[in-house]
Amino acid sequence: MVNYYSSMMxxxxxxxxxxxxxxxxxxxxxxxxxxLCYLCYSVLYQSNVWLNKQESYNLDIRSGSTWDDVKGTxxxxxxxxxxxxxxxxxxxxxxxxxxxxGHYIITNGMNNRVLVAKLRSGKxxxxxxxxxxxxxxxxxxxxxxxxIETDSSSLIKLLSDPSVTSEYGFTPANILTxxxxxxxxxxxxxxxxxxxxxxxxxxxxxxxxxxxxxxKNIGLNRLECMTMASIVEKESNRNDEKPDIxxxxxxxxxxxxxxxxxxxxxFALGDFSIKRVLxxxxxxxxxxxxxxxxxxxxxxxxxxxxxxxxxxxxYRQHKYMYFCAREDFSGYHNFAVTQxxxxxxxxRYQQALDRQGIKK
Numbered sequence: 001m002v003n004y005y006s007s008m009m010x011x012x013x014x015x016x017x018x019x020x021x022x023x024x025x026x027x028x029x030x031x032x033x034x035x036l037c038y039l040c041y042s043v044l045y046q047s048n049v050w051l052n053k054q055e056s057y058n059l060d061i062r063s064g065s066t067w068d069d070v071k072g073t074x075x076x077x078x079x080x081x082x083x084x085x086x087x088x089x090x091x092x093x094x095x096x097x098x099x100x101x102g103h104y105i106i107t108n109g110m111n112n113r114v115l116v117a118k119l120r121s122g123k124x125x126x127x128x129x130x131x132x133x134x135x136x137x138x139x140x141x142x143x144x145x146x147x148i149e150t151d152s153s154s155l156i157k158l159l160s161d162p163s164v165t166s167e168y169g170f171t172p173a174n175i176l177t178x179x180x181x182x183x184x185x186x187x188x189x190x191x192x193x194x195x196x197x198x199x200x201x202x203x204x205x206x207x208x209x210x211x212x213x214x215x216k217n218i219g220l221n222r223l224e225c226m227t228m229a230s231i232v233e234k235e236s237n238r239n240d241e242k243p244d245i246x247x248x249x250x251x252x253x254x255x256x257x258x259x260x261x262x263x264x265x266x267f268a269l270g271d272f273s274i275k276r277v278l279x280x281x282x283x284x285x286x287x288x289x290x291x292x293x294x295x296x297x298x299x300x301x302x303x304x305x306x307x308x309x310x311x312x313x314x315y316r317q318h319k320y321m322y323f324c325a326r327e328d329f330s331g332y333h334n335f336a337v338t339q340x341x342x343x344x345x346x347x348r349y350q351q352a353l354d355r356q357g358i359k360k
Contacts, residue, residue, distance in 0.1 A: 046111060047110065048080060048081050048115070049109060050081050051106075055107065055108055056105050056106060057106045060149070060188060061099065061101045061104070070099060071083075085112055086116075089113060090116050093120060098120050100119065100124075102122060102188055102189050103125055103126070103187070103188030135303075150192050155192045157192075158196060164196070168196070171299070174223055174298065177222065177300050179203070180199075180202055207222060215313065220312070225312050226300055226309065227296045229300075229305075229311070230308070231261045234263035237331055242307060243311045243314060247315045247318050253296070256294065261290045264288045265277055265282065265284065265291065266301075267288050320337055321336070321337060322342035323336070324336075324346045327349050327351070328352075329356075
């Protein structure tokens with residue numbers, strides 16, 4: 001009996017030992033699963049984007065970029081905290097084989113899953129494209145090229161191609177009138193061709209029924225209005241007096257006078273640093289020399305602002321035929337009906353220039 005009970009006790013001890021081992025193994029398995037879950041959670045869902053004091057970072061992925069290019073950009077700017085976890089998630093989501101070009105806004109605290117999903121989807125964030133105070137096609141192309149993927153050389157090629165500009169009803173000399181200065185929401189990797197199409201649609205939208213009627217009222221077409229507005233744009237930056245300046249040029253145009261607009265001479269010379277127009281400049285033989293040729297020049301001398309366009313459309317009707325910059329350099333002008341009045345105004349301004357030592 002002693003041996004029997006001893007044997008039973010030993011068996012019970014072994015069973016108890018196995019149960020302890022099983023419990024221990026179960027606990028270890030649960031801990032392992034929990035650890036793996038936590039690891040997966042950390043890899044997928046914990047913040048892995050650190051932008052220091054910035055709230056967001058603009059990631060631009062150029063067309064034809066590779067996985068190494070994307071990593072290089074992100075790592076170079078130091079916004080990925082744990083590179084290995086980012087690359088693991090990217091690999092699991094097969095992003096290296098699905099690189100999509102575009103502009104993506106990455107926010108501080110973003111996790112790997114959200115970041116990779118955003119980049120892989122190709123759902124880029126639009127950029128705010130802004131242009132104003134543009135003088136030439138080259139200026140426009142360069143300014144646009146700084147804000148979107150399109151390089152300036154590709155755009156200037158389109159702007160200078162008669163077969164392209166004619167599709168929209170323009171020539172290389174007046175294509176600038178198709179662009180209305182504003183802020184536009186576009187995709188960063190928009191092609192030059194699509195950009196041109198978009199700007200033409202905006203141009204047609206701008207010339208709504210109201211403005212079309214205003215054109216009829218003043219007897220100008222769109223190109224003439226935009227060309228006139230470009231002159232007004234360079235004559236004054238004071239929006240409240242632009243309708244008066246437009247009124248002077250409309251009076252001259254109606255009476256068959258030479259416009260004698262100094263900004264057109266500056267454009268013809270191509271020296272935009274000129275502050276004082278000399279008589280010698282008036283002898284340059286150029287279709288943009290409004291001291292030599294009657295009427296409007298063949299195209300705009302800059303890209304006019306909306307305020308200048310509307311100033312022409314709603315020009316102020318008066319009897320002034322002349323204007324000259326005020327001698328106080330306020331940016332405003334003195335207006336005159338007669339040449340005698342104008343010469344007195346001009347004399348005061350010339351004396352002010354002399355006192356400032358401005359020779360050209």
